Amino acid sequence: MNYVFTKNGERKVENFIQSCVEKRKKMIEEGIDTDDLIDNAAKLSVKDILLSINYFHASDLKKHTYSVLITDHFRGELTLIYEADFIKCEKQSIIDDAINKEHLAEDIVDIFENLLDEKNIELPCNDPVEEEGRHDGGNDAKIYGTEYFDLVAQVRELL
Numbered sequence: 001m002n003y004v005f006t007k008n009g010e011r012k013v014e015n016f017i018q019s020c021v022e023k024r025k026k027m028i029e030e031g032i033d034t035d036d037l038i039d040n041a042a043k044l045s046v047k048d049i050l051l052s053i054n055y056f057h058a059s060d061l062k063k064h065t066y067s068v069l070i071t072d073h074f075r076g077e078l079t080l081i082y083e084a085d086f087i088k089c090e091k092q093s094i095i096d097d098a099i100n101k102e103h104l105a106e107d108i109v110d111i112f113e114n115l116l117d118e119k120n121i122e123l124p125c126n127d128p129v130e131e132e133g134r135h136d137g138g139n140d141a142k143i144y145g146t147e148y149f150d151l152v153a154q155v156r157e158l159l
Contacts, residue, residue: 002089003053005046009085013046016066016078020044024070033071036133041070043149049078051102053086105156109143112151116142123147 005013020041027033035042053064064086066078080086116123122142125131130145143151 003050003086004089005050005086006084009080010046012080012085013049013078016049016076017041017044017046020068020070020076023074023076027071027074033073035071036129037072037136040068041076043146044068047102049080050086053080101156101159104159105152108155109148109152113141113143113148 021044024035024041028035049066052066056064062082064080064082066080068076070076117140123144125134125145125147127146134141134144141148
């Protein structure tokens with residue numbers, strides 16, 4: 001299935017994202033939780049949620065619930081209703097292009113990740129917290145954290 005947001009749905013998603021960002025900031029500032037491992041909410045976009053609907057929404061369901069980690073231990077959830085917040089897209093190519101660009105951008109960055117791995121080169125993170133935790137759990141990514149996601153976004157914009 002291919003879906004797009006209604007105007008109401010897009011506003012609902014934008015408000016959800018803003019709410020997650022604000023909750024994340026408040027929780028970190030007040031010491032309620034940490035953000036050492038998770039930055040999902042900090043980078044969340046309307047496009048991410050639309051991609052989730054198109055990947056995981058079954059045609060017989062009347063709603064879609066999107067869940068994102070706001071901090072390391074707290075989650076935010078958004079429930080979107082079919083026909084009120086999202087609808088079937090008449091122009092399949094619009095959705096296909098967005099999904100294909102996302103995958104292609106990630107694939108291109110992964111090619112460079114593999115080259116860096118072969119050369120045993122690791123790009124340092126600008127964020128000291130990301131750099132400090134980058135090898136936790138046996139992670140050996142050569143392009144990590146914000147640098148990875150920013151690079152994918154830049155490649156996607158070129159496509």
